[in-house]
Amino acid sequence: MNSLLLIYTGGTIGMMEEPTTGSLIPFDFKQLQDNVPELKRFNYHIDVVSFDDPIDSSDVNLSHWQKIADIITVNYEHYDGFVVLHGTDTMAYSASAISFMLENLSKPVIFTGSQLPIGKLRTDGKENLITSIEIAAAQDADGPIVQEVCIYFESQLFRGNRTHKYNTENFDAFESANFPALAEVGIHIFYNHDQLLRPNGTFTIRKNFDTRVTYLKMFPGITPAVVNGILSIPGLKGVVLETFGSGNTTTDKWFTDALENAIKSGIIILNVSQCNQGFVAQGRYETSSALNRIGVIGGADITSEAAIIKMMYLFGQELSPAEVKHYLGLSIRGELSENYES
Numbered sequence: 001m002n003s004l005l006l007i008y009t010g011g012t013i014g015m016m017e018e019p020t021t022g023s024l025i026p027f028d029f030k031q032l033q034d035n036v037p038e039l040k041r042f043n044y045h046i047d048v049v050s051f052d053d054p055i056d057s058s059d060v061n062l063s064h065w066q067k068i069a070d071i072i073t074v075n076y077e078h079y080d081g082f083v084v085l086h087g088t089d090t091m092a093y094s095a096s097a098i099s100f101m102l103e104n105l106s107k108p109v110i111f112t113g114s115q116l117p118i119g120k121l122r123t124d125g126k127e128n129l130i131t132s133i134e135i136a137a138a139q140d141a142d143g144p145i146v147q148e149v150c151i152y153f154e155s156q157l158f159r160g161n162r163t164h165k166y167n168t169e170n171f172d173a174f175e176s177a178n179f180p181a182l183a184e185v186g187i188h189i190f191y192n193h194d195q196l197l198r199p200n201g202t203f204t205i206r207k208n209f210d211t212r213v214t215y216l217k218m219f220p221g222i223t224p225a226v227v228n229g230i231l232s233i234p235g236l237k238g239v240v241l242e243t244f245g246s247g248n249t250t251t252d253k254w255f256t257d258a259l260e261n262a263i264k265s266g267i268i269i270l271n272v273s274q275c276n277q278g279f280v281a282q283g284r285y286e287t288s289s290a291l292n293r294i295g296v297i298g299g300a301d302i303t304s305e306a307a308i309i310k311m312m313y314l315f316g317q318e319l320s321p322a323e324v325k326h327y328l329g330l331s332i333r334g335e336l337s338e339n340y341e342s
């Protein structure tokens, strides 16, 4: 019999309305279980570990990621797969974080949640939970079909570090604009076998992050005060520069100089596009040529969410600046495409 571990962290799926304010607040796993009697009908052994204080995922921080990674690591040998119930707001960040923390996974870790609480009649939570369990339990002759960190939501399984929450209203809340779905779910579950990751070494947990990073988002009219203010944050080690189109910025000299000085002082800058789909190609336009010259790293087709988490992760691994730059340009967990046209 397959055995699975469900990790309940909170999120809308388990929320109820607070009686006086009407605001949604996280609730315990018991009410979730009461609303999904189907859980008892699975032919699997399913255990549950719940956060003592379930959270709205907007409150997630490093300690929660470490807790999730620890729970998976301690139980790694005892279960065939893991399902993490998590709020949707930061699920793309958390799935990215866990994907970097757990190196050489050979078992499925499926994040899911819902847009409507499980107690609501029209909830999307039941299907998301039930299918996530199916996927976490799915095996073929070579073992688990999925051996990586994914998000399952509204009939699609995505690589977690490729996702972006793009819709607050629809049940279809996530997209993976630069990477195909790993499974499409209808009457049958069709896996995209060619794209599924496989480990190439022993399973290792890496828990350290360094949060001395930030975003710098381009907008027409951005001022030296904003750029210099961000780049002079004490101790800053890394910046995810959110650029226009295929990696372009203003060519104003003050801007290029500010970036160049920051890079000379040791700050690493990664260029990520504000567009959801496509990739950064520094030098395609004159408006990104200077970035190549001063040493900004092109982020290819990585999402903004995965980019900031990857920086925090790499800075936490006691690597040299040259090594951090090297790994930022490479796919370490399938988070970017190395072979894209530039």
Ligand code: ASP
Residues within 6 Å of the ligand: 010, 011, 012, 013, 055, 056, 057, 058, 086, 087, 088, 089, 090, 113, 114, 115
């Ligand atoms: N605010 C909620 C959360 O992220 C939203 C959700 O779960 O859909 O926890």
